[in-house]
Amino acid sequence: MGAPPRAILHLDLDAFYASVEQLDDPSLRGRPVMVGGTGGRGVVCAASYEARRFGVRSAMPTARARRLCPEGVFLAPRFDRYAELSDRVFGIYRRFTPLVEPLSLDEAFLDVTASRALHGDGASIARTIRRLVREEAGLAVSAGIAEVKLAAKIATDLAKPDGLLEVPAGGVRAFLAPLPAWRLWGVGEVTGEALRRAGIATIGELAAADGARLERALGSAGAELARLARGEDPRPVTPDGEARSLGSEDTFEEDRLGEEALLPALREQAERVARRLRSAGLRGRTVTLKLKYADFRGVTRRCTLPGPTDDGRALYDAARAQLGRADLSRPVRLTGITASGFGEPERPQLDLFAPAEAPATRRRRALNAAVDAIAARFGEGTVRPASEGGERKIRWAQKPRGKEEE
Numbered sequence: 001m002g003a004p005p006r007a008i009l010h011l012d013l014d015a016f017y018a019s020v021e022q023l024d025d026p027s028l029r030g031r032p033v034m035v036g037g038t039g040g041r042g043v044v045c046a047a048s049y050e051a052r053r054f055g056v057r058s059a060m061p062t063a064r065a066r067r068l069c070p071e072g073v074f075l076a077p078r079f080d081r082y083a084e085l086s087d088r089v090f091g092i093y094r095r096f097t098p099l100v101e102p103l104s105l106d107e108a109f110l111d112v113t114a115s116r117a118l119h120g121d122g123a124s125i126a127r128t129i130r131r132l133v134r135e136e137a138g139l140a141v142s143a144g145i146a147e148v149k150l151a152a153k154i155a156t157d158l159a160k161p162d163g164l165l166e167v168p169a170g171g172v173r174a175f176l177a178p179l180p181a182w183r184l185w186g187v188g189e190v191t192g193e194a195l196r197r198a199g200i201a202t203i204g205e206l207a208a209a210d211g212a213r214l215e216r217a218l219g220s221a222g223a224e225l226a227r228l229a230r231g232e233d234p235r236p237v238t239p240d241g242e243a244r245s246l247g248s249e250d251t252f253e254e255d256r257l258g259e260e261a262l263l264p265a266l267r268e269q270a271e272r273v274a275r276r277l278r279s280a281g282l283r284g285r286t287v288t289l290k291l292k293y294a295d296f297r298g299v300t301r302r303c304t305l306p307g308p309t310d311d312g313r314a315l316y317d318a319a320r321a322q323l324g325r326a327d328l329s330r331p332v333r334l335t336g337i338t339a340s341g342f343g344e345p346e347r348p349q350l351d352l353f354a355p356a357e358a359p360a361t362r363r364r365r366a367l368n369a370a371v372d373a374i375a376a377r378f379g380e381g382t383v384r385p386a387s388e389g390g391e392r393k394i395r396w397a398q399k400p401r402g403k404e405e406e
């Protein structure tokens with residue numbers, strides 16, 4: 001690969017929601033803290049490292065976490081506060097590069113290749129950022145540094161908690177080789193099992209495996225995985241405003257069966273994607289619905305809209321229509337909605353001869369602006385338009401469990 005090596009940072013705040021609670025209430029420091037739904041069907045969004053010692057993990061039903069850690073502190077999330085601190089931390093990142101790709105409230109990629117002349121090499125920048133986040137936000141952020149995204153992200157996972165790990169230039173393949181294959185992006189339960197059956201345990205074995213053998217084991221995904229295993233990952237760091245797709249998905253605490261059971265989650269996801277689109281100034285024409293069944297097999301269904309949109313209701317309607325093309329007789333463990341096919345951000349209508357907006361569209365645009373303003377003030381997911389019907393009211397809604405937390 002002829003291009004000079006890149007310097008990519010992956011930064012991930014440790015046990016973010018739980019750490020914020022410990023930051024704001026010193027009496028919680030050193031104690032097992034779990035943030036999440038405290039009701040009967042609630043799940044843990046974040047667990048402090050003290051709680052993890054009891055076996056508690058994020059995405060675990062709260063009831064189970066209570067059994068594992070009865071003396072733990074269980075708190076409802078305060079998304080407004082998390083969003084405020086996330087903004088502060090991302091502001092620190094942007095002092096070093098405009099190339100910040102948020103993955104969630106607490107996780108981002110930074111491309112600092114062009115920042116090195118001014119700020120020092122990738123590891124120095126990561127050390128400075130870790131110090132500033134500690135000083136200015138009171139939080140621990142772990143860092144991975146590598147030439148490619150894939151290796152930077154794995155390095156962060158290995159560095160946690162409160163650590164830093166650099167993969168030296170030219171060393172990505174050697175770094176990956178001894179690691180178990182499941183560490184690779186895209187290797188889920190099903191792929192991992194197929195690899196095990198093929199006698200492949202490590203990333204190095206995957207990198208060295210015979211192409212035909214891989215194709216037998218994994219089908220067409222085999223070649224792509226082998227490239228990743230060799231450390232070939234040319235994906236650029238893409239700020240949200242330049243994203244090619246924006247999506248949102250949730251894994252349910254209990255599998256859900258049938259259309260009615262899936263629609264509320266789709267509504268939430270559509271609104272979350274719409275809000276991210278609007279804040280990035282993007283409108284999508286392609287809507288992809290993703291389902292993962294209880295057996296971990298996934299399907300996607302995609303459709304193209306007549307025109308681009310950043311409206312949650314339009315995304316929801318499109319995703320709902322795609323549900324009809326999926327097998328709903330089986331229990332579903334995850335749904336997700338992704339928007340892609342972005343055009344130019346829409347310009348304000350100054351042309352007198354442009355067709356007037358339909359009143360319904362105009363109303364929805366005004367409503368969306370109101371929802372965004374409230375969400376910006378009180379935190380993502382605190383509010384969304386009430387579902388269907390003529391009069392649309394704003395009502396408070398509990399944010400479903402997201403993928404945000406690690």
Ligand SMILES: [Mg+2]
Pocket residue numbers: 012013014015016106107405406
């Ligand atoms: Mg995190």
